[in-house]
Amino acid sequence: MPKTPDPRTPMNAPAAPDATALNPAIVAKAAEWMARLWSEDARAEDKAACAQWRAAHPDHERAWQELQIFEDKLDGLPPELAHHVLREPADQAWQKRTTLRRLFGLAIVAGGAASLLHSTDTWQLGTADYATATGEIREIWLADGTSIVLATATRIDVRFDAQERRIVLHAGEILITTAPDPASVHRPFRVHGRHGRIEALGTRFSVRQDESASQVAVFEGAVELRSRRIPDLAIRISAGEGSHYSATRIAPLTPVQESAAAWRNGVLLAENMRVADFVAELARYRPGLLRCDPAVAELRVSGVFSLRDTDRALQNLALALPLVPVYRTRYWVTLQAS
The missing domain is CATH 2.60.120.1440 (Jelly Rolls)
Known part of the structure; x- marks a missing residue:
């Protein structure tokens, strides 16, 4: 019997080449997008940004479809087997996150998925003894x-x-x-x-x-x-x-x-710091892309800024300097001269 085509894949899509040719960085980004959309606080703008990323290059869509196939395999498991794959040690509360459990299950069930996911941050977050997500302390x-x-x-x-x-x-x-x-x-x-x-x-x-x-x-x-x-x-x-x-x-x-250890308390202590360096440090604590225009990169800033609420940190930075954060999406922000 002919295989029913996947409705998520366009009928005129060319046959995908061997998945091993995919750039690991692209696979990692696809996994990040999938994890983001699986999270409980995913928004409509997240879905739109993901769709934009998938459409930006054929390999982006290839990576997405590979992971989607693995998700389908996991969803088709008998409940008792899925429970076995996704069971979580009681002393590791971080594994309770639905996103990580599903990614972990995908890699085990799909077999070949491990080679795709093993090098990604999302996969390693789920397999390390202890780990934090972006923005977590x-x-x-x-x-x-x-x-x-x-x-x-x-x-x-x-x-x-x-x-x-x-x-x-x-x-x-x-x-x-x-x-x-x-x-x-x-x-x-x-x-x-x-x-x-x-x-x-x-x-x-x-x-x-x-x-x-x-x-x-x-x-x-x-x-x-x-x-x-x-x-x-x-x-x-x-x-x-x-x-x-x-x-x-x-x-x-x-x-x-x-x-230098102020981050332990969720704050970034800037002392005459270049805006370019400030952005690089703050970017570690928020998902997506945060950058600054070269026109404001050499401005200097001093103060205490929140690492737990990076949008608030950007707002406070804009109050202190002649610049403004421009949001293309929630995950794409550029600091520009005001």
Whole structure:
């Protein structure tokens, strides 16, 4: 019997080439759009913006249709099997989000979907031990009493064993306040990331990981930093100091202030900050695209701005400087001269 065509696909659409040719970044964006539309607060403007993105390039629509096929497979599962796939550990409340449960189920049920979703932020958000969504700030407590505050879009795994207490930072930023090891045999507390390893020496410190480099800031105690490709070189960083580092280089130490951890309280403390830098930092805490016109990029701003309500932060910025936020959609905002 001929297969009934999918009503979501135009009848004259050309046959899609092998899905492996899709750019992973496009698949990631398609997953983000699907997650956004699955959320309880999705609006009509979100649907319109998604439709605009899908129409912008054939590959956008291809990626969307691939994920849509996986969703259909999940929806067709027997209830008892779907429940098994989507069950959530009781001690991980973040998995209760419907969006993440469905994406997690899609990847498992579809088989081939894993290769498409595994590299996306949405997939990794659902599979990390602890994670935060864009704009979310969350504190967790580990079994040894250590406190970790996760900034926006952060993913970590916790690996405690008889030899060490290890935190694997996959993306984002964390603020750690270590506790004494309750084990009878001392286990060092270490943070492993893309660019190196940090060992805490009884301390409070933050680590932020970006694509090309990471940065550490120490507020109490000290840490020992080793870059990934030069593991024999250890740099001690004491309270009030910080450093940027990559897999092959550790930059000279620079002073850091307590204000560098202000994000923990949901605020961005700007001190004579370029608008371009302000926008880059605020953009980490809101979905979509936030940018500024070059005409206002070099303006300077000082003040305290909310990271939990980024629209309010933009409004307050417009009150302080001669600029205005122009909203093309909820997820596409440009700061321009007023």
